[in-house]
Amino acid sequence: MELRALAFDVFGTVVDWRSSVAAEVSAAAARHGLEVAAESFADAWRGLYQPSMDRVRRGEVGWTALDDLHRASLDELLERFGMDRLDAREREDLNLAWHRLRPWPDAPEGLRRLHARHTLCTLSNGNVALLVDLARHGALPFDCILSAELCHAYKPDPRTYRMVPELLRLRPDQVMMVAAHPSDLRAAAAEGLRTAFVRRPLEWGAGGEAVADAAGFDVAAGDFVDLAARLGLSGS
Amino acid sequence: MELRALAFDVFGTVVDWRSSVAAEVSAAAARHGLEVAAESFADAWRGLYQPSMDRVRRGEVGWTALDDLHRASLDELLERFGMDRLDAREREDLNLAWHRLRPWPDAPEGLRRLHARHTLCTLSNGNVALLVDLARHGALPFDCILSAELCHAYKPDPRTYRMVPELLRLRPDQVMMVAAHPSDLRAAAAEGLRTAFVRRPLEWGAGGEAVADAAGFDVAAGDFVDLAARLGLSGS
Numbered sequence: 001m002e003l004r005a006l007a008f009d010v011f012g013t014v015v016d017w018r019s020s021v022a023a024e025v026s027a028a029a030a031r032h033g034l035e036v037a038a039e040s041f042a043d044a045w046r047g048l049y050q051p052s053m054d055r056v057r058r059g060e061v062g063w064t065a066l067d068d069l070h071r072a073s074l075d076e077l078l079e080r081f082g083m084d085r086l087d088a089r090e091r092e093d094l095n096l097a098w099h100r101l102r103p104w105p106d107a108p109e110g111l112r113r114l115h116a117r118h119t120l121c122t123l124s125n126g127n128v129a130l131l132v133d134l135a136r137h138g139a140l141p142f143d144c145i146l147s148a149e150l151c152h153a154y155k156p157d158p159r160t161y162r163m164v165p166e167l168l169r170l171r172p173d174q175v176m177m178v179a180a181h182p183s184d185l186r187a188a189a190a191e192g193l194r195t196a197f198v199r200r201p202l203e204w205g206a207g208g209e210a211v212a213d214a215a216g217f218d219v220a221a222g223d224f225v226d227l228a229a230r231l232g233l234s235g236s
Numbered sequence: 237m238e239l240r241a242l243a244f245d246v247f248g249t250v251v252d253w254r255s256s257v258a259a260e261v262s263a264a265a266a267r268h269g270l271e272v273a274a275e276s277f278a279d280a281w282r283g284l285y286q287p288s289m290d291r292v293r294r295g296e297v298g299w300t301a302l303d304d305l306h307r308a309s310l311d312e313l314l315e316r317f318g319m320d321r322l323d324a325r326e327r328e329d330l331n332l333a334w335h336r337l338r339p340w341p342d343a344p345e346g347l348r349r350l351h352a353r354h355t356l357c358t359l360s361n362g363n364v365a366l367l368v369d370l371a372r373h374g375a376l377p378f379d380c381i382l383s384a385e386l387c388h389a390y391k392p393d394p395r396t397y398r399m400v401p402e403l404l405r406l407r408p409d410q411v412m413m414v415a416a417h418p419s420d421l422r423a424a425a426a427e428g429l430r431t432a433f434v435r436r437p438l439e440w441g442a443g444g445e446a447v448a449d450a451a452g453f454d455v456a457a458g459d460f461v462d463l464a465a466r467l468g469l470s471g472s
Contacts, residue, residue: 119368
């Protein structure tokens with residue numbers, strides 16, 4: 001197996017969206033003297049993620065970047081959670097919470113080890129600007145930002161997975177998709193990519209359900225440092 | 237002026253293609269007991285760059301990545317320089333010399349300083365795989381690899397310059413194009429980007445002609461460290 005590149009799912013796999021978004025929601029509420037169930041707000045925002053992309057996938061709306069889907073969902077949630085006194089500028093800033101998500105604690109070191117031998121790219125439904133900001137914010141050593149935005153199709157559209165070996169000029173089996181979500185990995189495998197499942201049991205918080213049905217991938221790892229070790233890369 | 241991102245031309249601006257390619261040509265020739273005018277070979281290879289892209293620009297051939305244009309030019313030059321005994325594998329490897337170009341000596345430190353405040357991307361006619369390899373090879377801190385390949389149009393096509401603010405979700409005047417070539421900068425300015433001219437008097441070797449007509453840009457700098465200083469970034 002001549003593995004050359006790793007393509008990373010980002011939300012939930014590289015970064016902890018839930019606690020990061022909740023912290024910014026809580027701070028925005030506090031500035032107006034409000035208290036809000038910030039983790040429920042974060043879960044609800046993330047809950048609108050798939051339905052909002054589905055409207056693009058079905059062609060009900062033209063290509064819309066994730067920043068703009070997030071922004072539309074935010075208006076709905078601010079009303080639902082009694083925070084509609086936030087003005088346009090505050091909403092724009094809160095929407096950028098998704099550009100400032102914290103990496104999981106193992107991510108920077110795990111990526112650093114993997115980077116020593118492999119080309120690392122993102123493959124996310126996040127738009128390019130969002131991913132660039134995330135990588136800068138977390139000092140994450142990605143060599144290349146690849147996004148669903150570049151093919152105007154959201155994962156699990158096959159074009160998104162094919163884009164990685166095409167742009168890196170590799171065979172599909174020289175690329176490994178890394179994700180905490182089996183559905184993402186199965187779609188990548190269908191295009192010939194190798195697959196690494198990484199457990200992220202806290203993605204939906206301490207009470208979240210464990211991912212079931214995570215068997216059948218080329219590698220299964222506890223975190224990114226463990227993934228590096230399983231690929232033969234120890235610390236240096 | 238709220239400058240947010242810098243977009244770098246690469247060949248000649250960030251990397252010294254001439255001495256890097258010449259060294260690999262010379263080594264390939266030596267493996268066959270041949271001597272070759274390696275710098276002339278490098279100049280001739282680069283000389284076929286614009287004509288080969290012109291065929292794509294005029295639509296005489298469909299979109300063709302720079303790696304493939306380089307590869308076709310290489311066959312022509314190996315014959316012209318008496319090196320046609322190189323086999324297919326050796327030609328493929330020599331073609332990858334363009335993925336291993338050395339940065340100008342000031343580039344890593346200058347980019348590091350600029351990276352502290354600004355988002356840094358490439359905007360090159362090199363294809364994504366080539367640019368990813370170059371950035372890894374030179375440990376260059378680009379946040380994002382943008383390439384003509386992503387819009388299937390070669391600079392100075394306006395779509396290439398527009399892609400930068402569009403993907404980074406910035407206004408054109410928040411982006412500065414950095415190049416050693418006035419024509420590149422003028423095309424960027426026509427799309428509303430700011431411009432920084434960087435002198436690279438050795439791009440075509442010690443006997444190369446100095447760039448004339450380099451006035452009228454927002455910044456003119458002697459190298460990337462000087463560029464960082466002119467943008468208010470000193471060392472840290």
